[in-house]
Amino acid sequence: MERQPRLWTGSFLNVCASNFLVFLVFYLLFVTMPIYTMESIGVAEGEAGLIITVFLLAAILIRPLSGQWVESFGRKPVVVIALSIFLGSSFLYLWFDSFSTLLIIRFIQGIGFGMGTTALGAIAADVIPDQRKGEGLGYFAMSMNFAMVIGPFLGLTLIQNAGFTVMFYVCVALAVLALLTGLVIRVDALAAPAKKSLVPSMHNLLEKPVIPIALTGAVMALAYAGGFIFCFRLCKPARPCPGG
Numbered sequence: 001m002e003r004q005p006r007l008w009t010g011s012f013l014n015v016c017a018s019n020f021l022v023f024l025v026f027y028l029l030f031v032t033m034p035i036y037t038m039e040s041i042g043v044a045e046g047e048a049g050l051i052i053t054v055f056l057l058a059a060i061l062i063r064p065l066s067g068q069w070v071e072s073f074g075r076k077p078v079v080v081i082a083l084s085i086f087l088g089s090s091f092l093y094l095w096f097d098s099f100s101t102l103l104i105i106r107f108i109q110g111i112g113f114g115m116g117t118t119a120l121g122a123i124a125a126d127v128i129p130d131q132r133k134g135e136g137l138g139y140f141a142m143s144m145n146f147a148m149v150i151g152p153f154l155g156l157t158l159i160q161n162a163g164f165t166v167m168f169y170v171c172v173a174l175a176v177l178a179l180l181t182g183l184v185i186r187v188d189a190l191a192a193p194a195k196k197s198l199v200p201s202m203h204n205l206l207e208k209p210v211i212p213i214a215l216t217g218a219v220m221a222l223a224y225a226g227g228f229i230f231c232f233r234l235c236k237p238a239r240p241c242p243g244g
Helices: 010-041 050-073 075-092 099-127 130-161 164-183 208-234
Strands: none
Touching (some): 010 050, 010 099, 010 130, 050 075, 099 130
């Protein structure tokens, strides 16, 4: 019987850990930032929703460019820059508390998130052996799923028992760990493209065979977002949902 190539290498563990930590901060803030803006800044519920919208908008807008940068300049440089942006913006929550400034910080952090998760996904696909690609990508996706479970519970627990300032310090610590694990990922050098470009060409911007898969994912994401909105409607400021 032919022995399967090793899956759980140091690089694979590190890329899963970094992805988990980035998503942990994302889900932690996803449920707590609207509460923070309503309770500490005093904005209305409709405005509080913008704190999530601008983050996701930035992440969506940067992803096509991130894919181009990953191919043009390499996986590791994009990861390091993205996670540095993610960490830097996490620090800014401790210094600014006006709503307009927070929207800018959220947009910047969304850029780091979109770039980082795109590059980490590309690295995961590279470090997983071809013979175990499906299995490896399944485990990589689990790193996000674990963050989805832990993040909201951790965030709501922190604001209830320790306060928002401690929550932001925890986010900074998690972002530092995400950057450190990203720095130690070992990525084999790939052939550089003949022409490096910051902006993708139009024919590379949209792959038609991917459209059905993307639409399926979009429908699933709509149902998933509806669940989060339902939970948020149940959550009142400083009073977390039962069970996180």
